[in-house]
Amino acid sequence: IVLPWFIYCYLEYREVFVREWKYNSEHLFEPLEGHVNEWYFHLKTWYDYFLPIVVFSAIGLLLIHKEKNVVARKIGIVSSLAIVAVMLVYSFAATALPAYTIILLLPVAFLAAAGIERFLSVTEKKWLNPVFIILITGFATYNLWQGYKTYIPQDWIAEHQLHMKEFYSEVGDKLPENAVIFNTPEMEFIEAMYYTGRVSYQMVPTEEDIDEMVAKGYEPTLILDQTFTREEFNEKDYLRPFQTFEWPY
Structure with missing residues (x-):
């Protein structure tokens, strides 16, 4: 394709x-743009965001394995191999981003659909059907509740974007051309780069990072916020010589 x-x-x-x-x-x-995580990062991502469909796909795989239908078993084998292969590649990739394994939603959905369909059609205990449907509804409700808990009002997003534009535009005016910004608030390194014109990371640099930056002629700069406070900054001697800005919002 x-x-x-x-x-x-x-x-x-x-x-x-x-x-x-x-x-x-x-x-x-x-590990580009500071996206470094443990090898099990993608397993945790699927647990946090897609647990219900993972459970149903496991049921589907089990039922397909017991099928005499050759086509169904081939679909199960191919889907399983795809899941294992993609997970292995990205679990040991140096850069870790949640979106990398989203491609697996298709084979996982195949297995989940097969699991639901076969369970409802082959079980001899018909009273289990409504129980299973209630279970599916419970999982769906759980997913909706998780989304509701993490929902961010659009008004807040619009206001926050205005704050980012104001803050990073001001920071950019005060930085030398060779500055590199560290510790932007989560997922704001893109806005920081856009408004300041400097490379930005959301991680706190290590002493090795600082030495490498300085050796290449760059000037590290840090954003201080609730995730990395002034007190924590002062505890790291190797950071003290460099310019800082405090996130005001």
Whole structure:
């Protein structure tokens, strides 16, 4: 499916294609933009966001394995191999982002659908059907509740975006051209780069990071907020020589 598109992009936009391909490949071997996590990061992500469908897919895999239908068993095997392969690759990739394994929703959904359909059709104890349906409804309600708890009002988002624009525009005016910004509030490094024109990370730099930055002629700068306070900053001697800005909102 994607090969013709890759060929077209390479032929029409060769320089951009090669550059982006190289950059995307580096995610496997280098922790880019500070996205470093434990090897089980993606397992935890699926547990936090997709637990119900994972449970049903496991049931589906078990029931398909017991099937005499050759096609169904092949679907189960292919889906399982896809899940294992993708999880292995990204579990040991140097850069970790939640979206990397979203592609697995398709095979997981196949297994979950198979599990639900086969359970409802093969069980001889028909009283289990409404119990199973109630269980599905409970899982769906759980997912909706999780989404409700993490819901952020649109008014707050719009106001926060205005605050980010004001703050980072002011910071950018005060920074030298060779500045590198660290410890932006979570997921704000994109806005920080856009409004300041400087490379930005949401991590607190290590002493090795600082030494490398200085050796290359960059000037580290830190944003202080509730995740990394002035007191914590003062405890790290290697950070004291560098400029800081306090997140005011």
